[in-house]
Amino acid sequence: ETGVTQSPTHLIKTRGQQVTLRCSSQSGHNTVSWYQQALGQGPQFIFQYYREEENGRGNFPPRFSGLQFPNYSSELNVNALELDDSALYLCASSFRSDEQFFGPGTRLTVL
């Protein structure tokens, strides 16, 4: 059974650019949550997708958007990047009401 995978592992962008991060859910999981973790902080919830629909959203602006595909993989898109968007972006998958399993994350640096 493959765990949660994320790509890329590292990414460097400049202010104002757009970025897309990808997440492959663990086999059999249909729910994906995204978290942002700034250096020295705990992960902060961005949003969650269940069966291709957004199922909840944290306190993040609309320039953070997402998609979930029929195979339950997911994308996180961030437009108009700001310096403060530099962080580790974590994806977690689950099957309906089961435990959330986290991927290794994507380290985004905005210059």
Next chain:
Amino acid sequence: LAKTTQPISMDSYEGQEVNITCSHNNIATNDYITWYQQFPSQGPRFIIQGYKTKVTNEVASLFIPADRKSSTLSLPRVSLSDTAVYYCLVGDRRGSGYSTLTFGKGTMLLVSP
């Protein structure tokens, strides 16, 4: 949402028992207490969850007093590989995959030889 307070860091030596205490004065009746472990450049990993009294699994024990305003994660005989950040969360039980997880800053545990 119930807030949690934990020590920023703790130091220990291999073979010792480590107890990390978390305060959650505003815990709600339906809230569970859950602990996660995170290694550098990895996502958090579930360790243990409880509602009251004591819970034990193969890696840790969780002690929760009757008033539930605090909890203590106990790691028996730590090793160097237990060096990590430990997060205390209160909220929906682990089974609620729909729910969001609210993390604080966690406790950085450093285990030395």
